[in-house]
Amino acid sequence: MPILRSSPPSPFGRKVKIAAAVLGLSDRITVEMTDTKDPHDTIRQQNPLGKIPALVLDDGRVLFDSSVIVDYLDHLAGGGKIIPAGPARHDALRLQALADGIMDAALLQVYETRFRPEDKRHPEWLAYQADKVARGLASLEADLPAPVTPDATPNVGQIAVACMLGYLDLRFDGAWRASHPKLVDWLAAFETAVPAFDTTRPPAA
Known part of the structure; x- marks a missing residue:
């Protein structure tokens, strides 16, 4: 199951969580608390920028930032749901x-x-x-x-x-x-x- 590295105050992490919810994907993602200030937190290996949110996929690939992640979620849900098609x-x-x-x-x-x-x-x-x-x-x-x-x-x-x-x-x-x-x-x-x-x-x- 993909892991969303985030923290509750992050507005960008919140954007991803709301996107997952409206797309019906919340139960397919595990949210994992992240401390970007902690040099030992694995976020610095998962995202070289050390920023959240980052989505760790089952195959080990990591998607960041939030705009990339929500695009991925929309694609996972069939496309054209939260990122409209056309004009x-x-x-x-x-x-x-x-x-x-x-x-x-x-x-x-x-x-x-x-x-x-x-x-x-x-x-x-x-x-x-x-x-x-x-x-x-x-x-x-x-x-x-x-x-x-x-x-x-x-x-x-x-x-x-x-x-x-x-x-x-x-x-x-x-x-x-x-x-x-x-x-x-x-x-x-x-x-x-x-x-x-x-x-x-x-x-x-």
């Missing part, structure tokens, strides 16, 4: 890229404050990453992703946006909500339509 494909992939980019910028802010002593932090760098998040959220507020309904399978872009917003709730106390009411409503609808969003919710920091 909608690149719209979904573009939305995923935007959400992933916002997550990357948010993670870099967290790492700057977590791993650097306060006197060595770089305010301009933090502001640079925060501006990426702000621009990305403004773009999504102005051009909302299509709503997710209980009778439809969300695409990778919608899943990524939900995980990104969930990560901002986790690490930035939901500060995004005050200025983005349409996204707040969009996420509430996603949570109602996709039970896996709740079951993959990370513990409070």
